[in-house]
Amino acid sequence: MTTSSDRAVPETAGGSDAVQAELLRFLTARTRKPWTADADLFASGGLSSLFAMELVVHLERTYGIAIRGTDLRLENFRTVWRMAALVDRLRQPAPGGRGE
Numbered sequence: 001m002t003t004s005s006d007r008a009v010p011e012t013a014g015g016s017d018a019v020q021a022e023l024l025r026f027l028t029a030r031t032r033k034p035w036t037a038d039a040d041l042f043a044s045g046g047l048s049s050l051f052a053m054e055l056v057v058h059l060e061r062t063y064g065i066a067i068r069g070t071d072l073r074l075e076n077f078r079t080v081w082r083m084a085a086l087v088d089r090l091r092q093p094a095p096g097g098r099g100e
Contacts, residue, residue: 019063019084026058027080037080052077059083065090 020037027035031046041047055077056067065087067076076086 016084016088019087020080022062023080023083030054035080037084039080040078041080042074042078049074055083059087063087063091 024035024037027033027041030051033046035041035046039046042049042052052074056072059065060067067086067090071086071090076082
């Protein structure tokens with residue numbers, strides 16, 4: 001059910017509101033710091049690349065997706081917007097594949 005893309009998720013891609021809200025709760029709980037959906041989580045020095053791997057595991061377990069290959073770029077995890085858009089995209093059936 002995973003799709004791959006050679007491009008990062010655009011900054012303006014919204015993703016679902018429910019995914020964004022859940023991610024903001026997760027980030028706040030883990031970092032004890034409030035975040036906004038458009039905040040660059042890594043440029044601000046708020047999170048490390050090690051935490052990015054924790055985000056990958058959290059997204060995979062919470063949303064039943066597999067993040068592989070080119071989707072593992074840090075650009076896809078910079079903001080809650082980008083992560084929500086990634087989740088939405090990976091939940092879609094692969095082109096030519098069978099939908100569930």
